[in-house]
Amino acid sequence: MTAEILNGREIAKDYRAGLAEEVEKLKSKGITPNLTVVIAGNDGASLSYVRSKNKAAEKIGMTSDIVHLDEDASEEDVLNEVKRLNNDDAVHGILVQVPLPDQVDENKVLEAISPEKDVDGFSPVNIGRLYTGQRTFVPCTPLGIMELLKHTGSLEGKEVAVIGRSHIVGQPVAKLLIDQNATVTVMHSRTKDMVEKLKNFDVVVSAVGKPGLVKGSDLKEGAIVIDVGNTMVDDKLVGDVDYDSAAEVASHITPVPGGVGPLTITMVLNNTLLAAKWNKGIE
Amino acid sequence: MTAEILNGREIAKDYRAGLAEEVEKLKSKGITPNLTVVIAGNDGASLSYVRSKNKAAEKIGMTSDIVHLDEDASEEDVLNEVKRLNNDDAVHGILVQVPLPDQVDENKVLEAISPEKDVDGFSPVNIGRLYTGQRTFVPCTPLGIMELLKHTGSLEGKEVAVIGRSHIVGQPVAKLLIDQNATVTVMHSRTKDMVEKLKNFDVVVSAVGKPGLVKGSDLKEGAIVIDVGNTMVDDKLVGDVDYDSAAEVASHITPVPGGVGPLTITMVLNNTLLAAKWNKGIE
Numbered sequence: 001m002t003a004e005i006l007n008g009r010e011i012a013k014d015y016r017a018g019l020a021e022e023v024e025k026l027k028s029k030g031i032t033p034n035l036t037v038v039i040a041g042n043d044g045a046s047l048s049y050v051r052s053k054n055k056a057a058e059k060i061g062m063t064s065d066i067v068h069l070d071e072d073a074s075e076e077d078v079l080n081e082v083k084r085l086n087n088d089d090a091v092h093g094i095l096v097q098v099p100l101p102d103q104v105d106e107n108k109v110l111e112a113i114s115p116e117k118d119v120d121g122f123s124p125v126n127i128g129r130l131y132t133g134q135r136t137f138v139p140c141t142p143l144g145i146m147e148l149l150k151h152t153g154s155l156e157g158k159e160v161a162v163i164g165r166s167h168i169v170g171q172p173v174a175k176l177l178i179d180q181n182a183t184v185t186v187m188h189s190r191t192k193d194m195v196e197k198l199k200n201f202d203v204v205v206s207a208v209g210k211p212g213l214v215k216g217s218d219l220k221e222g223a224i225v226i227d228v229g230n231t232m233v234d235d236k237l238v239g240d241v242d243y244d245s246a247a248e249v250a251s252h253i254t255p256v257p258g259g260v261g262p263l264t265i266t267m268v269l270n271n272t273l274l275a276a277k278w279n280k281g282i283e
Numbered sequence: 284m285t286a287e288i289l290n291g292r293e294i295a296k297d298y299r300a301g302l303a304e305e306v307e308k309l310k311s312k313g314i315t316p317n318l319t320v321v322i323a324g325n326d327g328a329s330l331s332y333v334r335s336k337n338k339a340a341e342k343i344g345m346t347s348d349i350v351h352l353d354e355d356a357s358e359e360d361v362l363n364e365v366k367r368l369n370n371d372d373a374v375h376g377i378l379v380q381v382p383l384p385d386q387v388d389e390n391k392v393l394e395a396i397s398p399e400k401d402v403d404g405f406s407p408v409n410i411g412r413l414y415t416g417q418r419t420f421v422p423c424t425p426l427g428i429m430e431l432l433k434h435t436g437s438l439e440g441k442e443v444a445v446i447g448r449s450h451i452v453g454q455p456v457a458k459l460l461i462d463q464n465a466t467v468t469v470m471h472s473r474t475k476d477m478v479e480k481l482k483n484f485d486v487v488v489s490a491v492g493k494p495g496l497v498k499g500s501d502l503k504e505g506a507i508v509i510d511v512g513n514t515m516v517d518d519k520l521v522g523d524v525d526y527d528s529a530a531e532v533a534s535h536i537t538p539v540p541g542g543v544g545p546l547t548i549t550m551v552l553n554n555t556l557l558a559a560k561w562n563k564g565i566e
Contacts, residue, residue, distance in 0.1 A: 107415065107417055111408075122415075123411065124407070124408045124409075124410075124411025124412045124414075124415060124417070125407045125408045125411055126407075126411065127407075127410065127411035127414050127415060128406065128407025128408055128409065128410035128411035128412075128414075129407045129411075131410050131411075131414065131450050131454060131455075132390065132405075132407060132410060132450050133450070134390055134407070156473055157473055157474070157475045159475075165461050167414050167415050167416070171414060171458065171461070172414075174469070175454065178448050178454070178469055178471070181471070181473035183468065183469070183470055183471070183473075183474040183475070183477075184468065184469050185466065185467065185468040185469075186457070186461055186466070186467050186468075187466055188461070188464070188466070190439055190440055190464035190466075191440070191466040192440045192442075192466070194466075
């Protein structure tokens, strides 16, 4: 079997076209969705990531601002900016780029973002709403993974292995998969004979950042493979899955780069659009 | 193999003795932990459950009150009581007995409880704190299950099947088990060949309310069995597990009644004690 490629760039492009239409409709009602990103410090990768979100928002007709604080910004400085943005009616979505400088308590800042503007879905109340089945902003990478999986058919009754247990990817995507009636096993560094077990699974989602962790020979014939790994190796972005061998066995596979990544940013835009709508009582 | 019985009544008794000592210490500092339970309506089972929590709190030296509203109490009535208790410094833990009458939005009420007094751990912000690894009130049944499992040895590397995906038991206990380095599979009504799969698991936690769902012949030799089911059948409380056959195969098993149940109420007390301590800045 040679796998069908889940082309994240193409899927994201189509999805963003739909968002752009909705932005247009909102604008005709006098609402221009705005995404504001807070960053502290000058980490190159973070800055470039923030700028790409910024551009992506503008490209679909939203406005987008960057609040750039110094590397030595105090916790109070960051909290004050967040409070100011919480109270600014023109701002619909707020992102705080992590990691924050050491002197700033990340949890405290994430808790300070108004839940109604927390488009990353990382504030505790939004995570709690996710787990209790209430309306919320679903974290962007898990939501992007679910969008990719829509292109592979129903998940009902499928056996899914989620490798990685972070609260950013592994655990929330497990929750979303369970909601789709998949049977989900969460694996991690302490799982016994992990790779050997993968043969039992219809879908493998790997989100640990270990290049070469999963090989084609580890997979069930026809498995669906979602590779969330993104590790820099010799200036190249590399996933957790050995793509060439896996593509021989899988029915569907995401490349790295160009798989999950474009969907993550797309879902930031998706959530910002929702924030602007919900703010005006539009469902 | 004949299983060791995980005697919830005995384990709860020992645990509560430890809590009573801590309550005594707090009282010597002038702090008397108080648990207040809000109930609306006259459902017999709910009333009896509320009274048993009440008594259990008093038995370990806490004070405990019941706020009893009518069956036709409005949402505003319930919310007003919750607000009053949030602002009452003498109240450390607040429980709202569910189900609430139809005219009252349960999620709205649970969100209204101050997170610092939400000893059931059901408010979204506390659930979010659980999933992000922050200090919180862990929901009582999952916490009680983990206490029972402490009597069976380390969970590291164990394969655990959690049957049931509710946000009250199945999903949070999966999260706690993952934190203990177990490899966890969440199963449910849409899982294919569920019962046949159980032979692969070292621990089975069943929380669905289907008497006779799990039989001894379904289990791996030496499995640990936690039965969270409690269904009334001919005036008798019955679990999900066929106890007699399972006890022949399991290494440890919880009876119903007298297994998980006593630990659930114990953990309400545990969380009330924590609420009283944290309120005074005691860790």
